[in-house]
Amino acid sequence: MKALVIDDSRTMRRIVARALEDLGFEPPLQAEHGRDALDQLEAGAEVDLACIDWNMPVMDGLTFVSQVRANPAWRHITLMMVTTEAEHGQIVRALAAGAHEYLIKPFTTDAIRDKLDLLGLVPAEEHV
Amino acid sequence: MTATVERDQVQAIAQEVFAAMIDGDLGLLLPWDGDLPTIDDALVAWVDLHGDWSGRAVLVTANDTALDLARVLLDLDPRDDVSRDDLVDALGEIANVVGGNLKSLLPTPGTLGLPHVGDELPPLDGAVRAHHLPLSWRGRLLVVDVWVTTPLNPKEIP
Numbered sequence: 001m002k003a004l005v006i007d008d009s010r011t012m013r014r015i016v017a018r019a020l021e022d023l024g025f026e027p028p029l030q031a032e033h034g035r036d037a038l039d040q041l042e043a044g045a046e047v048d049l050a051c052i053d054w055n056m057p058v059m060d061g062l063t064f065v066s067q068v069r070a071n072p073a074w075r076h077i078t079l080m081m082v083t084t085e086a087e088h089g090q091i092v093r094a095l096a097a098g099a100h101e102y103l104i105k106p107f108t109t110d111a112i113r114d115k116l117d118l119l120g121l122v123p124a125e126e127h128v
Numbered sequence: 129m130t131a132t133v134e135r136d137q138v139q140a141i142a143q144e145v146f147a148a149m150i151d152g153d154l155g156l157l158l159p160w161d162g163d164l165p166t167i168d169d170a171l172v173a174w175v176d177l178h179g180d181w182s183g184r185a186v187l188v189t190a191n192d193t194a195l196d197l198a199r200v201l202l203d204l205d206p207r208d209d210v211s212r213d214d215l216v217d218a219l220g221e222i223a224n225v226v227g228g229n230l231k232s233l234l235p236t237p238g239t240l241g242l243p244h245v246g247d248e249l250p251p252l253d254g255a256v257r258a259h260h261l262p263l264s265w266r267g268r269l270l271v272v273d274v275w276v277t278t279p280l281n282p283k284e285i286p
Contacts, residue, residue, distance in 0.1 A: 008242070009221040010214065011201050015149070018203060055224075055240055084228020087237055105225045106148030 001121060002046055003028040006037045006064065007053040007082070012105075016051050016082060019109045023122055025049075034059030038067055047077050049121055052099070054083035054090070062097055069098030078119055082107070132181065133233045133274070135259050141229045142263060142272050145222065150200050157270070160262035165269060173219040173245045175227035176252070179238020184252050185227035186273040187219065193268045194219050216245040226272065252277060 005016045005028045017028045029045055031037035033056040041047065050068070052061040061081060068074045080101040081094045091102050101115045116122045139159070146157040169191040176184050189197070198210045198218035210218075220243035231240055252275055259274040 009217055009224070011198070011218040011221045014202055055242065057242065084225050084231070084240065086229065086232035089237055105228065106145045108148050108152075 001025045001048050003049040003051060004031060004037055004040065004045065004047045005029070005051045006031045006034060006056070006061065007051075008032055008056040009053070012053065012082075016112075019112045020049075020051070022109060023113055023116065033057055034061060034064030034067070037064055041068070041074060041077075049078045049080065049116070049119075051080050051082045051103075054081060054085045054094070062094060065094065065097045065099050078121060080115060080119070132235060133230060133259075135261065137233060138230065138259050138272060138274055139261055139263070141226055141233075142261065145225050145229065146265065149222065149225065150197060156266055158264050160264045160269060164262055167269060167271075171215070171219060171245065171247065172249045173223035173243060174249060175220075175223050175243045176241040177227060177231050177234075177238055178241065179234070180236040181234050181238060182277045183258070184255065184273075184275040184277075185223060185230050186249060186271075186275065187223045187226065188249075188271040188273070189219075189265075189269065193265065193270060196268075197222065197265075220245045230274065 003020050003025050005013045007013045013030045020028050029040060031040055035058045052064055054061040065079050068077060079099045080103060081099045082103045084105045086104045094102055101119055103111060103115050113122060143154055143157050147154040167190050170188055171191050171194045172188050174184050174186040194215055195210050198215050199206060199208060201218045202214060224243040228240055231238055255275040255277045257273055258276045261272040263270050263272060
C-alpha cells in the first residue's frame with residue numbers, strides 16, 4: 001500500500017507516516033500542503049491513500065480533496081482527513097467534498113488502524 | 129468564555145493531547161503541585177482562534193522541556209540533537225492540536241490560525257487571560273493559557 005501524508009507540520013507528517021508504516025504501508029510520500037500534494041500526483045505519484053490536514057498554507061485540505069475528486073484519474077485514491085477541525089459542520093463539509101474518512105487529532109495508532117480497517121486498507125497480517 | 133469553556137475542559141484537552149501524541153498514558157500530565165518556579169529560557173507556542181469568539185491558546189515551557197517533547201514526538205533518542213526547525217514545528221503542533229480541540233468546544237463555528245512559536249508571547253489587543261493552568265509533565269513545568277478577546281458576554285470574563 002502506498003500513502004501520501006499532507007500536513008504543514010513536519011512533526012505530524014512523521015507521526016502519521018510512522019503509524020502507517022507500522023500498519024504495513026510503504027514509507028509514505030509527504031507533502032507540505034495541498035498544492036505540493038497535487039504537484040506530486042500530477043507528476044505521476046502512485047497513491048492508494050492520502051491523509052490530509054485541513055489548515056495548511058498555500059492550499060488547504062478541503063480544496064485538495066475537491067481537486068482530487070474532480071479528476072477521474074484519481075478516483076481510486078482513498079482520502080482521509082487528519083485534522084483538529086472537530087466541529088460536526090466541518091466533518092460534513094469534508095465528507096461532502098469527497099473525503100472517505102475523518103480522523104480528529106490527537107489520535108492514536110489504534111485509531112488510525114480502526115479507520116483504515118473500515119476502509120479495507122489494513123493489510124491482512126495486521127488484523128489480530 | 130468561562131461559561132463556554134471551563135478550566136477543567138482545557139485541562140482535559142491538554143491531558144488528552146499529551147496522552148495520545150506524547151505519552152500514551154493519561155497520567156503523565158498533571159496539575160502543578162506547589163510553588164511555581166520561574167521558567168528561564170522559555171519557549172512559547174500559540175495559535176489564534178477567530179470567529180464570534182476570538183482568543184488564543186498558549187503553551188509555555190522551558191527550552192529543555194520543549195526539546196524533550198520534540199524528541200518524543202519525533203521518536204528520537206534522549207541524547208539526539210533536535211534542530212531549531214524541528215523544535216519549533218513540534219511545539220507548534222502541540223499548540224495547534226490543543227487550540228483545535230478548544231475551538232471544537234465553542235458554540236459557534238470559527239477558524240484556527242496557523243501555529244507560531246517564539247521566545248515570548250506577542251500582545252493580543254484587548255485580550256484577557258481566561259484560564260491559566262500550570263501543569264507538570266514528568267515533573268517539569270508546562271503552562272497552558274487561554275486568552276479571550278471577544279467574550280460572548282462581558283460578564284463571562286472572570
